[in-house]
Amino acid sequence: MRKPGNKGWIVLCLLFLFLFIAGWQISTVSFRDLPGPWPVAETAWYFLSDPFYDNGPNDKGIGTLALYSLGRLTLGFVAGSVAAIILGVILGLNQTLFKAANPYIQILRAISPIAWMPLLLYSVQNSNVTALMVVFMASIWPTLANTAFGVSTIKKDYVNVSNILQMNPISKVFKVILPGAGPTIVAGLKISMGSAWVAIVPAEALLGSLGLGYFVWNEWNNLSLTSVVFAILVIGVVGVFIDFMLTSLAKRLAYVD
Amino acid sequence: MALLKVEAVSKYFTSPGARSEFCVFKDVSLKVKEKEFLSVLGHSGCGKSTLLNIIAGIEAASDGYAYLDGKQIIGPGLDRMVVFQNFALLPWLTVFGNIRIAVKAAYPGWDRNKIHQWVQKYVDMVGLKGAEDKRPSELSGGMRQRVGLARAFCVGPRMLLLDEPFAQIDALTRGVIQEELVRMWEDTGITIFMVTHDVDEAILLSDRILLMSPGPEARIMEEMHVDIPRPRSRTSVIEHPAYYPLRNRIIRFLSRKDEDDQTKCVNLVA
């Protein structure tokens, strides 16, 4: 029997795409009014041919909107991750603190960041800041939990080495603890990024902050389902791109013990 | 004056669940002279690593004190470098990086260039030239422990603490690295404290051997001088007339689990 070649997956992948588009086409024939692949492709062409147009404050190209969402995501995610890693290291180094804080972390991470939105909006009275804070809230918990876990389970040997070399606390954290817990932390960052990207769409839609989520909602209000489907595809593709970036980061930080 | 002095050190562990304390070893006293190579030989689990970690300052004694150069040991220090049984290299750093992190910690004032030269010197010294950019996972056990040795030597410690440093290395490589270690020990005039359960290794390397009884409540039972002139090699050592009597004494001691066993073991050795 012939072994499946290295390139076999590509063929299979294209087959899935074909099956997906065929299934989509068939379902739009049965459900009236649902946009099929062809009209969506036309819309995509229309939007993508001029991705950065600017017709005033509420009418911008899809590229610009994606950049708005990405910018918001980056800002909220970086802030959330920095906070999560700092807190995680502190908790990871102190078992008592970790045990005491863990139940609350578990409760907080179970709450959808969207659920905080009314409260946040009421307190800060600014939709852009609120959207950022939603991303922040979505980013913080998985990374916090993973960092604390990674730091607390770091191999004793590595800590011993840093002690024997009498490293100061700063180099200990940056040269031994963070790299040692690196892979676990990045795994947390990936989950965080996923939930932040999932949260950003409804946040933008509900808050009316310019971005992809806003675009989805706006097109729905215009009853343009074709554009909605296109926006869904864009959100998915951007998400894959973000995940790809974090996966390369994970590869750089991975180590074989 | 002895460089290292351990006075009546005992170590107890309270195992979770059990209410009583578990005594690993009790009233261990020893002295290591400047430039001496001392080995402690004992069964697995008798507390050799624990004793070494207490001297290294990464574990605390339950009772008693250890002194380096007359100063009580209360924590780790760059004057005592440990070479670990399982190498304990940082897997995300290269060979060069693993040594550099030690040099940087020991000489914080040095500039890049000086650090680089110093690291390279020790890379060359342990024969790892060409492997600088490899990660520990890409190295054989022997090469990993060479990195461990370079990392320990490069900070210029007064004492080297070796915790079964060659136990995980294949026999052929072990012999080569043992000889390199002796060469580096002679060149640097460092003092070495080693724990091991390998009798031949202890005889080949040490000036003096202490025998520890099996735990719990292990103690240092006997002291033996290795009166075999240096330079020694694995072949010259076994040809020396003092070798077999010494080896037999040690093995007889180590196989003496309890009085009933004793006769059987003596027969076995003879």
Ligand SMILES: Nc1ncnc2c1ncn2[C@@H]1O[C@H](COP(=O)(O)OP(=O)(O)OP(=O)(O)O)[C@@H](O)[C@H]1O
């Ligand atoms: N943190 C700890 N808590 C409880 N018991 C411990 C702890 N560390 C070591 N022990 C016990 O102390 C004893 C001595 O351990 P140690 O590692 O010092 O032995 P060793 O002589 O180095 O053995 P080996 O030759 O296998 O390395 C063992 O019985 C071990 O189970």
Ligand SMILES: [Mg+2]
């Ligand atoms: Mg041990």
